Amino acid sequence: MNYWLIKTEPTSFSIEDLAAAPKQTTFWEGVRNYQARNFLRAMKVGDLAVFYHSNAEPPAAVGVAKIVREAYADPTAWEKKSKYFDAKASPANPIWSMVDVKLVEIFTSPISIDELRGVPALAGMEILKRGSRLSVTPVTAAEFRTIEKLGLRATGAGPVADSRAKHRSPGRSRR
């Protein structure tokens, strides 16, 4: 079993969108980078992924998702209207792949990038490297466990926040 980190801009598709999706599952389409695609292709059913919000305030690890379907052709690549359209792709030559992911948990205590940088055990993470832009990256089991533990820690002051309760469903996925 392997562990990953998948990055998304919450204005495009957030973990709340995933929570609101049918079966809390979505296809992870739109990856248009060969290295990231190859990581998608290496994913196995049951693998777990840290769900990370980039370009957010603050950028943060916000939960965990599980791979529920292994890589298959990403049809948005040949949909002309899609923002992920790629003229070189076709059903005969899909080029790009996607997987299906299902929500496992939303962190009660999201971990901002600042905080991630402050954890020595996470110093080697790809996402924290300068100029890192890969939207799909492997993480080690130890890194995954460290992040999940931080994400689920008790929040301390005040009533225990249940982040799930705060997020009303925005309705259909905005994709």
Next chain:
DNA sequence: GCCAACGTTGGC
């Protein structure tokens, strides 16, 4: 909104 870092493209 800036801009450094990076991947991709295309002229040669």
Next chain:
DNA sequence: GCCAACGTTGGC
């Protein structure tokens, strides 16, 4: 096959 130009990403 080099590399400058360009577009995109994403933290700040």
